[in-house]
Amino acid sequence: xHEADHTHGYxxxxxxxxxxxxxxxxxxxxxxxxxxxxxYCIDVMTQVAxxxxxxxxxxxxxLDDHLSHCVAEAAAExxxxxxxxxxxxxxxIARLVx
Numbered sequence: 001x002h003e004a005d006h007t008h009g010y011x012x013x014x015x016x017x018x019x020x021x022x023x024x025x026x027x028x029x030x031x032x033x034x035x036x037x038x039x040y041c042i043d044v045m046t047q048v049a050x051x052x053x054x055x056x057x058x059x060x061x062x063l064d065d066h067l068s069h070c071v072a073e074a075a076a077e078x079x080x081x082x083x084x085x086x087x088x089x090x091x092x093i094a095r096l097v098x
Contacts, residue, residue, distance in 0.1 A: 008065070008066075008069070008070070009062075009065030009066050009067075009068060009069025009070050010061070010062055010065040010066075013061065013065060016061075017058060017061060017062070020054060020057060020058050020061075021058060023054055024051055024054040024055050024058065027047060027050055027051040027054060028051050030047060031044060031047045031048055031051060034047060056096070059096055060096075063089070063092060063093065063096065066089060066092070067089060070085060071085045071086060071089050074086075
């Protein structure tokens with residue numbers, strides 16, 4: 001759920017997030033190149049782990065911003081909006097830990 005006219009919690013960290021995403025994108029391109037060049041399996045797996053961690057850091061940053069911004073605002077509002085945002089956050093956390 002998102003509203004088009006709503007400022008998202010990550011807005012104030014957007015440039016940092018984009019920088020992290022560019023870095024992860026570069027890592028994935030590097031992994032692609034390694035596989036294309038028949039790199040050693042363990043070296044490829046090491047790079048996959050690094051790219052995965054980079055994306056997890058982005059996800060955790062988004063989650064932190066969501067909790068401190070979107071969920072906090074909804075909790076202050078209370079009622080059904082609050083319950084929905086908490087449910088949404090809980091589902092997002094569950095997806096991260098699977």
